[in-house]
Structure formats: structure tokens, C-alpha cells
Amino acid sequence: xxxxxxxxxxxxxxxxxxxxxxxxxxxxxxxxxxxxxxxxxxxxxxxxxxxxxxxxxxxxxxxxxxxxxxxxxxxxxxxxxxxxxxxxxxxxxxxxxxxxxxxxxxxxxxxxxxxxxxxxxxxxxxxxxxxxxxxxxxxxxxxxxxxxxxxxxxxxxxxxxxxxxxxxxxxxxxxxxxxxxxxxxxxxxxxxxxxxxxxxxxxxxxxxxxxxxxxxxxxxx
Numbered sequence: 001x002x003x004x005x006x007x008x009x010x011x012x013x014x015x016x017x018x019x020x021x022x023x024x025x026x027x028x029x030x031x032x033x034x035x036x037x038x039x040x041x042x043x044x045x046x047x048x049x050x051x052x053x054x055x056x057x058x059x060x061x062x063x064x065x066x067x068x069x070x071x072x073x074x075x076x077x078x079x080x081x082x083x084x085x086x087x088x089x090x091x092x093x094x095x096x097x098x099x100x101x102x103x104x105x106x107x108x109x110x111x112x113x114x115x116x117x118x119x120x121x122x123x124x125x126x127x128x129x130x131x132x133x134x135x136x137x138x139x140x141x142x143x144x145x146x147x148x149x150x151x152x153x154x155x156x157x158x159x160x161x162x163x164x165x166x167x168x169x170x171x172x173x174x175x176x177x178x179x180x181x182x183x184x185x186x187x188x189x190x191x192x193x194x195x196x197x198x199x200x201x202x203x204x205x206x207x208x209x210x211x212x213x214x215x216x217x218x219x220x221x
Contacts, residue, residue, distance in 0.1 A: 023058055023086070026122070031206045036061050036121065038202060039152050039213060045069035049116040052077065054105050054139060055123025059087025065119070066094050075115075076100045077108070105135035110142045117148045122211075125154045125181045126173060129189070132180065136193030143218040149195060155212030156184030158205055166209030181209075190216050 026032050045051060045065055049072050053062045056076030066074055074097065078084050084100050091098045103109050105123070118139045124132055139149060157163035163182065170178045180186060187198045195216035202213040 023060065026060075029206065029208050030122070030211060031204055032060070035152050035202075035204050035211050035213065036064055039119065039121065039150055040064050040068050042201070042213070042215065043117055043119060043148070043150050045072040045117070047071050049073070050114065051075070052108075052110070052115045052118045052139075052142065054108075054118060054120045054135070055126070056087060056100070057083045057122070059084075059090045059100070061119065061121045062087060062098060062100075063090050063094075066091060066098050072097065074098045075110075077103050077105070079104050105138060106131060108138040108142050112141050113144045115142050115147060116144060117150065118143055119150045121152045123153065124151065124186060125169070125178050128177050129180055129185075132186070132189050133193055136190055136195070140194040140218055145218055145220040147218045149190070149214075149216045149218065151186070151190075151214040151216075152211060153186065153214075154178065154181040154209050155186065155200070155203070156182065157210045158203055162205055162210045165207060169208050184212075186212075187214060190214065194219050 043065065045068055049069065051065060051072060051074045053074065053076040056062050056078050059076055062074055062076040065072065076087055079102060081102055084102060087100055101109060127135060143149065154166065154169060157166055166182065187200060190198050196219045198214065198216040200212050200214050204211045
């Protein structure tokens, strides 16, 4: 992968000028409150844990995690400065234990084995297969052995109707990157990156397709 390709990204709604509407669109079309609440409950942040939100976007999930664990340290990472500005505004009162950094998942700016858990929401469908694997390997690197990975993203449709609805997402975010979602191959890429106990523990039908929730464990070295 060349450097220019690895440092390119698709804005949340394809175009930068639409980022300001991202929260509204996601809340109306993806059953966001349901799947993110389930995700936070599954993660169940505990005392003094250090969490990383990769592709944090406007910080909605980061905020929910921060509210769930009062002494948990959370870092949100995203390449989009406009999205990060919105995220920082949401969490200005929690700035002592929530930080945001601009960066790319393919080159995480963190030390090896420095996080207890990593979470990502509606991010991986923006990446092609090579990028997915690279990001997952980087996540494995920064996770402690036995640390947990939690992902919520578009996945294999649960019906023909859900497949047709997902064409809307594909038209916005690109057919090349989203075909992996349709084919349901993310779990196999997660395993290839060095994770074990990969589980798709929940599937949620939405007005744009099927969101699947995954959990995996960083295999011990």
C-alpha cells in the first residue's frame, strides 16, 4: 500500500460538507441508540481501564463510554478534523480523561500493548480489504494480550430486503470497500490479524441494512 493511498479516507457521509449532519442521519437511519448501548454494555468498562475508539468520528460512542465508566481513560482517534471538532465539543466537560487525536488506523500513534480494549463503530466499511487487515494488525499491536476488540459495522444482510437497502450505503461509501460487508468476511480478517474467539454476537436490521456486532480477543503472544 503506498503512503498516499494509506492516508486517504472517505468522510463520514462521503462529502466533507455533510459531516455536520452526520449525527442526525445516523440517529435516524441506523438504530444508533440501540446498537451503541448494546456495545457499551458488552464492553462494560471497568476501573482504570484504558480504551481506544478507532474511527471515533463525532464522538457519540466515545461519550457513551465515558459516561459509563467514571474513572476510565478513553482516547478517540479519527482522520477527519471536522468530525473531531464536533467530538471535542461534546466532551469538553470530560477533557481530563477523554482525549482525541487525529490519525489513521493503519499507523496508530500509540505504544504497543497500551490499551485494555479497542472499539470501533461504522468505520471498517470505509476501508478496502488490505486497509482493514492493516488497521486490525495495528489494533492487535496496541492491545494488551487478552485485551478485547469490539466492532459494530455493516455486515452480511439478514434478508434480500436488507441487501437492497444497503445499496444506499454502498452508493455513498463506495462499492469496493463495502462489498466485504455484504460478503460477511470481516470475522475472517479479524482472525488473520491475530485475534481469537471471534464472535458475531448480535445482528440488527436497520433502514439501511444489517449492523453486526463483533467481539474478539487479542491472542496471547
